[in-house]
Amino acid sequence: MARTRPLTLLLAGVLAAGGLVALTPAAQAADPDLARNGGFESGLDGWSCTAGSGAVVTSPVHGGTKALLATPAGSDNARCSQTVTVKPNSAYTLIGWVRGDYVHLGASGTGTTDVSTWTQSAPAWQQLTTTFRTGASTTSVTVYTHGWYGTSAYHADDVSLVGPGGDPVRVPAAPAGLTAGSPTSSSIPLSWSAVPGATSYHVHQGGSRILTVSGTSATATGLTPSTAYSFQVSAANSAGESPKSAAVTATTTSGGGGDPGGGLPAHALVGYLHAGFANGSGYTRMADVPDSWDIINLAFGEPTSVTSGDIRFSLCPATECPNVESAAEFKAAIKAKQAAGKKVLISIGGQNGQVQLATTAARDTFVTSVSKIIDEYGLDGLDIDFEGHSLSLQTGDTDFRSPTSPVIVHLIQAVKSLKARYGSDFVLTMAPETFFVQLGYQYYGSGPWGGQDPRAGAYLPVIHALRDDLTLLHVQDYNSGSIMGLDNQYHSMGGADFHIAMTDMLLTGFPVAGDTARVFPALRPDQVAIGLPASTNAGNGHTSPAEVNKALDCLTKKTDCGSYRTHGTWPGLRGLMTWSINWDRFNGWEFSRNFDAYRWS
Missing domain, CATH: 2.60.120.260 (Galactose-binding domain-like)
Structure with a gap:
């Protein structure tokens, strides 16, 4: 999200030029050729x-x-x-x-x-x-x-x-000892005994494969509260996959999950309100925001410095926004919105608000300063809109399930502290760019980086660690380059296919950087909204109302899907997010009026 948004994604490969390896006699003349179908006479068999x-x-x-x-x-x-x-x-x-x-x-x-x-x-x-x-x-x-x-x-x-042939690899035996740990309202931990010769394990839920891991434990997430689930595990190596283990059944608990920070309508509209600045779209007073908007994100709470963790928020100066309301009027308008069932959040970051919680001191300052803003204005929660270099992986940070980069670890800890402070009604949303999420499908954890940007996929560990607390993820499907979907095809901004492919990844889950041992689990559909610019002025990749409706039809009804085939149908998809309320007003409220008119069923 930004006040002005240039096209920011540019990936470049770096060709590591080196000399040809010196040739030395290495194998005995009698050694066999071990490559299978090396002449491709049997098509791609073996390859x-x-x-x-x-x-x-x-x-x-x-x-x-x-x-x-x-x-x-x-x-x-x-x-x-x-x-x-x-x-x-x-x-x-x-x-x-x-x-x-x-x-x-x-x-x-x-x-x-x-x-x-x-x-x-x-x-x-x-x-x-x-x-x-x-x-x-x-x-x-x-x-x-x-x-x-x-x-x-x-x-x-x-x-x-x-060279000398090795002993043939045999299909491993079925795993034994599958047990379920203590469930939460939306997750169930599983563990089992190691199988000799296995290089990976597949976790199956109700007959469908949901995870692939290299170790002997995994956690099924994104589950529904008070629901019984059955799991099995199989072992695999290069020779094939074993039979499934005996099944184990466990039931999720009833409290705390299903809709963190609830109270939203089944289908919600989220928008950013330029409360602290002017950028050509015109200032919109809180009291003038139409009832169409269910979540209003105040843009922005910004840091006093990149590394301090100290976040401040103030209304737009009257010199920039002549029609700005007083602080008292602003707070009263927030209470009126909340009385009407709306949620008002403080959004941290944006294009110009780079935040790096590199130390525990910065983490603690972040919690204290954000709490002060929430308390002063009586807000419902927090929107994380970190961009730029706020989140970045470090070499060796290769598993989204156990991050090591300090800026990521400290952000997770800070948000959990805020959630604990305000309780189950705390609304938590995130607005990453596709660069930080779907690009992880291709590049996450491929370090040392070799020319790839270490920010690619850097939101994945944050989303995963906070998924049980997350109310809504609305990835910015704009200001992006082409992104590869689960169909192994590249999709470009501005059309229904792009939004369908990007959202399908979030609702289906995906192997990270092609590694089936690191499968990013699917989010619940009520946790996902599609992020779009409200007009051509608001960002690259504006999508016409007709194309927006096609995307919604495909994802929620599996109709009008175009060239992309989804992996499911999600009538419970939460809704849409846009940058921004101000730009929508500037554009005659086209975006919100189209949302209001859309028939979800």
């Missing part, structure tokens, strides 16, 4: 290509009758890979033939030093070769080819891995 980037062609080929054609697109480098069983403490030679620009051949998971070799330009077939030695406990490696971001398609053929 997995990111984002559907791989295909098999009959020309050109290096040997046989077929070869791989892989096409990078957007932020995907067309990586095609397979996992091969090997022996520990053994030498291997990886060979492949390639054509194209910036084509890579490599091996990862070696247990020693992972290797990669590449050619900058190969207009004709060129052989790439590299060698490695496995570690003391390494039993499998992943061999791969890939191109580079924004370059043309490449070809690969006759890929071989020569």
Whole structure:
């Protein structure tokens, strides 16, 4: 959210140029070729290509009758890979033939030093070769080819891995000892015994897979209070998935969940009120905000400095906003809105309000100063609108379930303190940009960062840690670049498909950075609203009322879905958020009037 909002997303890959790996004799002449279908004669059998980037062609080929054609697109480098069983403490030679620009051949998971070799330009077939030695406990490696971001398609053929074969990997046994811990109103913790040979575990709820983890515990979240749930777990490795375990049943508790900070209508309209500044849209007095708006976020509470944690709020100066009301009139108007069932929150951040809670002192100051604003104006809660570099991952912060970055950990602690202070009626909303949420689908925790911005996905640990306290998440589906959806396709701002794809991710859950061991769980539909600019003046990616209605129809009724196919239907989707009430007034109230007229059923 911003007073003026430039297009901010710009992702750039950094090509780490290095010399070709020196070739040394590594494997015995009698060693077998361990790569499966290295000539692609059986199509893509044995190979997995990111984002559907791989295909098999009959020309050109290096040997046989077929070869791989892989096409990078957007932020995907067309990586095609397979996992091969090997022996520990053994030498291997990886060979492949390639054509194209910036084509890579490599091996990862070696247990020693992972290797990669590449050619900058190969207009004709060129052989790439590299060698490695496995570690003391390494039993499998992943061999791969890939191109580079924004370059043309490449070809690969006759890929071989020569060295001693490892013992075959067998499908693991079904897990035993599945038990449920103490439930909350919206979550149930689970644990089970380790299975020899398993590399991951799938958690199933009522027959549907909901989580994949690498350890022997997981927590099912986003559940309904006072409801019985049945769970099973299966074990998996490169050979396949085990049968499911015996089922365990547990029932969520009745209190505290389902609608944190309740009292909202089934379908709510959220808007930001420029209470502290003027930006060309005109000042709107609190008393003049129409009844259409169910949550009014005061923009903004801003820090005295980036790192202090000290947040202040004041009304727009009369020199900027000649029609501004007095503080007493403003407070009286807030009480009138609340008497009519509306919620009024203080929003912290915005484009210019960068907040970094890097220390415990800043955390405590944040809690104290935000509480003072809430108490002075009699507000219902807090909206977190951190942007810029307020939230950022650090190298090693690779799991959203257990963050280590101080600015993230301290924010979570601060909000929990505020929730504890004000109780169950405290309304908590968040307004991250897609950069901080859906970009995590591709990039979160891929450090060391290698050219990717460490802010990508940085809201994910905050949302996850606070999901049981979260009233509403309204991601800003604007001022964004194209984002990849769960269909592995890129979607652009301004049309129904973008909002459908971005919202489907929140309501379905998604593997973070392609890692099925780190699945971000789905939010409840009553916790989700779609964030949009109220007019073309308010931000890049304005969506016409007709396209907004298409998105709502698809998500709540599964009609008029266009090219994107959702993973469910959510008639309980909470509603819409917009930047801003002021800009909607400037635009003749088009946004709110369309919301009021929309038929939810």
